[in-house]
Amino acid sequence: MKTVTVVGLGKIGLPLAAVVANSGHFNVIGADKNEKVIETVNRGISHIQNEPGLDQLLYEAWKAGTFRATVDTTKAVKQSDVVIVIVPVLVNEQGTINYEFIDSAVEDIGKGIRKGTLVIFETTLPAGDTRNRFGKRIAELSGLTLGTDFHLGYSPERVYSNRIIQDLSNYPKVVSGDNEKSLELVISFYKKALNCDIMPVSNLETAEFTKVAESVYRDVNIALANELAVYADSLGVNIKEVIQAANSQPFSHLHFPGVGVGGHCIPVYPYFFINNGLSDGLVPLSREINDKMAKYAVDQVEEYFSTLENKNILILGLSFRENVKETTKSSTLLLANELKKRGSTVYVDDPLYTAEEIAAFQVKPFSIENREKIDSIILQAFHDQYRDFKFELFPNCQFVLDGRNALNQKKIESLGMKYRGIGVQ
The missing domain is CATH 3.40.50.720 (NAD(P)-binding Rossmann-like Domain)
Structure with a gap:
């Protein structure tokens, strides 16, 4: 052989x-x-x-x-x-x-x-x-x-x-x-x-271009979804309903908005075009839009509290996406930086990581003993373990920001907490 x-x-x-x-x-x-x-x-x-x-x-x-x-x-x-x-x-x-x-x-x-x-x-x-x-x-x-x-x-x-x-x-x-x-x-x-x-x-160049184009396609379309979600927020329109209705038309393939784009691929490979002649247009603009979604999410939390000074914020998910142990370009890192700038203490929970691994990112590993301290929760990576997350264990949590539009809004609101998604109020 x-x-x-x-x-x-x-x-x-x-x-x-x-x-x-x-x-x-x-x-x-x-x-x-x-x-x-x-x-x-x-x-x-x-x-x-x-x-x-x-x-x-x-x-x-x-x-x-x-x-x-x-x-x-x-x-x-x-x-x-x-x-x-x-x-x-x-x-x-x-x-x-x-x-x-x-x-x-x-x-x-x-x-x-x-x-x-x-x-x-x-x-x-x-x-x-x-x-x-x-x-x-x-x-x-x-x-x-x-x-x-x-x-x-x-x-x-x-x-x-x-x-x-x-x-x-x-x-x-x-x-x-x-x-x-x-x-x-x-x-x-x-x-x-x-x-x-x-x-x-x-030829070789066509194959190379093909792979980068796949990632750029996803980045651009996620950016469009994020831009529409922000606009929907300003009008009080539910973007989840919009996407479901729009995609019933066979030529519409709207992606889903979120708190950001992470991983080795989508936020990385567009730069292979941007740094090699495609410095203007949709590709760099999409990168800018998607990277700003973490700031937009934190803005929503700050708007509710008026100030984030001395607030304790719990982020669910260190990984860049659900059910994968990988932190490359994770939106949690952008969220944590924004929250720290505004005076918050940032806790992070992720069932795929040890407390020591989480602490290495200069955030506080969450433990259940801290639950009464938490003022707000942000979902970033919707791991399977979060499908039945017990929000009722957080008596002082007032605001939940659903960064993946994946949580049960009615359940959260029944606990007296304010719910916000990305393009969902």
Whole structure:
């Protein structure tokens, strides 16, 4: 069997590696710089939580001997016929792109690549990076010629946390290559590795653009929903009713408003366009609108109390979204900063995190002993555990801001608390 190295064993890389290792066609080497990750993976144990099916797939591959892991990326690449890169590209607070981790991975690949190897990038990238930044660098380091001595492909990851393994088989795999031969190799690999529908596109840049466009589409449409929700508030109109009614028309697909947009994808990837020529128009405006929703939410709380000085505010959910343990670009961080600016004490509850993990974000971990202190509650991430949240245990809570329009308004109001949603009064 051919050998595949998956560089980056994070929340997407590890499930991908486990699926490929169970395909019956490949031996897989997982490469990662985190020694603790390597240690657990080499015992058949996943460090990624809440990913259905992953524990079993990883254990089966480990037991069958088709999956092992190493911190030595260069050595792994030397033994491989296919290399898949799923190392993150980050965006700094100023919106600039940080290539630190993926550049380091490419250096290791370039030092180890052998003639005939296929390298596929799955990391979301600005259009042109696969060919001009990474393919070129691998060629420089290895002395091999791109397109003849080694082959280059791009196939964006298109999965969603908590259902990654399911998505790998259900979503069409967009694939591309630096030339026709490379594309043939990429198609052949994914047909065997994932057994999913394949969607070839004409070149690397089209595939890169496609993934960013998917995230931009969602960001822009969420921004529209947020803008409409704020306007609905000013008119006393319930945006939930508006969306339900409007979307009964088959050409209307209004998204849902909320207290903000978080995660690795939607608030990050638009900057791949913004910083590469698309600095005006809907894309940057949408980023601005969505990032301002946390301030808008805090404004609603402050309007009710007149002042937030010395108020104790509880935020439900540290995670950026429901049922996922991930804080990247979480709206809770924006909410907490706004509340602190106005003199509030911020408590945060999240069943997925320990008190120590929550305290690391310079907020107070909530415990039930503090319940009588709480003046207001803000829902940010609607975890399953909050579906039956006991608001009645908070005798001094006066105001509930439902940042996801997900709570039972009648129940909250029956307790004598004021309820506000985003575009819902």
